[in-house]
Amino acid sequence: MTTLLSHDSDVTETNSLPLSMVERMTLIMEAFDRPLARLTLDDVTQHTGLPRSTAHRILDQLVQCRWLIHAKTHYSLGSRALTLGGRERTQHELRSAAANVLQALARHTGLCVHLTTLAGSEVYFLDMFGAKYDQRTPLQVGGRAPAHCTAAGKAIMAGLTPEYVDSQFTTTVRGRQTARSIHDMDTLHQELARIRARNGLAVEHGEYLPHLSCIGAAIRGPEGPVGSISVATRHDGPIRSLAPIVLRAARSVSNTLAHNEVPH
Structure with missing residues (x-):
């Protein structure tokens, strides 16, 4: 006892x-x-x-x-948690929600369409539809690129707080991919403000690869960006004419995600 x-x-x-x-x-x-x-x-x-x-x-x-x-x-x-195990489920949700929209966008434009998400200071390429522009394009499924050098990354970053952008990108933004790359925080914040003023549309001309231009828009969850859609073409291609359909595609995927959201 x-x-x-x-x-x-x-x-x-x-x-x-x-x-x-x-x-x-x-x-x-x-x-x-x-x-x-x-x-x-x-x-x-x-x-x-x-x-x-x-x-x-x-x-x-x-x-x-x-x-x-x-x-x-x-x-x-964040990136650490997603890398440990949640990433696969997140990727599955995004890819499932976006697949039909991205295939239709690739057919309509005849260009290369990417689905990306943010992984730390980089964008991670989840999916790709359409023919590659040429063999010099290293934007492959599973690949990564500096977020501040890509339309896809800048579209996501424009939906984040300035404080978060400062904490994640101050170091990496100093690295230049090409002569056109943004390489200081003041310029980056100015660019993100322009993207917000364009309803979230991001454009880049030769900032990651000299021969490519891209246009992108963020896919949004209930409280912020969870990924982005981007379309790539040659550097002198008519990229801005794609703005309306890229924005519509991103909104369509965002709506699908919202519809599929399961309440706690």
Whole structure:
């Protein structure tokens, strides 16, 4: 009996101990049980039961370590979390939602159409439709490119907070792919402001590859960009004439994602 009472006492004492940092971080990460989840601070505190100040502090630390992304008032899974396991599911959702639209866009334009998402400071190419412009085009499914040098990446970045852009791209933006590449933060922020003024349409001429031009638009989830569609053509191609159909394609995929969104 003494042993039993002692054991029960130990259990009670253990259960009354405050949660460790690891346990609190685990509670928060479990709130993002879907890769495309977009949660506010209030959503996280409601899910975890943690004090608001505690949840906010841990969320900030998770953002700094790239486990989460903070865009405007919402948080979502960051590049580290997506790389560990959520990425495949996210890719599947985006590719499923976009496949028919991208195939139709490739048929209509006769050009190369890409589906991309942001992975840290790079864009990750999830899918591709249409014939490649030529064999010098290294934009392949599974490939990566600096986000600030591509229309696809800039379209996504225009939907992120300036603070997040500063934290993720200040170092990488100094690297130039071509003579036309953006290579300082002031110029990058000016370009992102122009994209927002064009309803999210991003254009690049020879910024990643000298012989290519691209036009892109972001695919948006409920609270921010989750990917982008871009069309590539030769450097002197009529890229701006594609603006209306690229914007329509991105909106169509965004609407499909919203329709497929399963509430918590």
